[in-house]
Amino acid sequence: MFTPRHFIWIAICIAIILALTYCSKKFKFSFKTAAFIMAGVSLVSELCKVFTHMEFANGTDVSNGMVISATALPLHICSIFIFLFFWLPFSKDSKFRRYMINFLIPIGLIGASLSILMATSGVDFARPYAYQCFIYHAVMIWYAIYLIMFKYTDLGIKSWIINLISLASLAIVMIWVNGLLAVYNTNFLFVVRPPAKGLPLLNLNHGWYAYFFTLVAIGFVSVTLVHLPSIIKELKHKKSLCVNAVSENNVEEDNTNNVKDDTNNQ
Secondary structure (H helix, E strand, O other), X not given: OOOXXXXXXXXXXXXXXXXXXXXXXXXXXXXXXXXXXXXXXXXXXHHHHXXXXXXXXXXXXXXXXXXXXXXXXXXXXXXXXXXXXXXXXXXOOOHHHHHHHHHHHHHHHHHHHHHHHHOOOOOOOOOHHHHHHHHHHHHHHHHHHHHHHOOOOOOOHHHHHHHHHHHHHHHHHHHHHHHHOHHHOOOHHHOOOOOOOOOOOOOOOOOHHHHHHHHHHHHHHHHHHHHHHXXXXXXXXXXXXXXXXXXXXXXXXXXXXXXXXXXXXX
């Protein structure tokens, strides 16, 4: 973690994010264009992961064929979104699409950034899996930025609450999934154990329950930080509407009182 090679990968990811952000802004990528770019990167990324994680179905006997390693299934929080990325280019605007995009934003900004920083797939330039991991997450960060930049998101109070519920629900589901796949030592969403050893907060020093609720709390705080600017803006807008409504009522009352006074004077 944070070796010279890791810093090189981080620099490459930053360059990819900046280049795609510049191009999407300069050439004004349409929703479909950006979605196809994300889908194309997701497809190449997943194919790379599949073919670099094949193993013999039964020991070392090739006659029984090969299967993908259970640990490489697209069930980590960022990997799950490949199904969304394959669907988005062909989707039409709907309440469901807006909900999924809103959920994607905090995962794309926070989750993908943490994946790059933790480098759980290694930093060896000779391993295709490293390319798959870093490039996929870098493009995912760009896509989240693009959706915000071109105002395809609504990160207000309602979507914040929905995203917190969705994240908590996903954590519970992944406890079940990891339980079903326990024989393969999976750790999807990192609900089984920390993503790396020696982390200051995410560790098992105080037991699994303390670790799990710390993990969920960090997730909630991260999602909240992404939503916070929009929530503050929404609250200010609602406050201004209330102030304007009160002012209009006061003006109407004053006008009514003036009319009564004129009538009495006559």
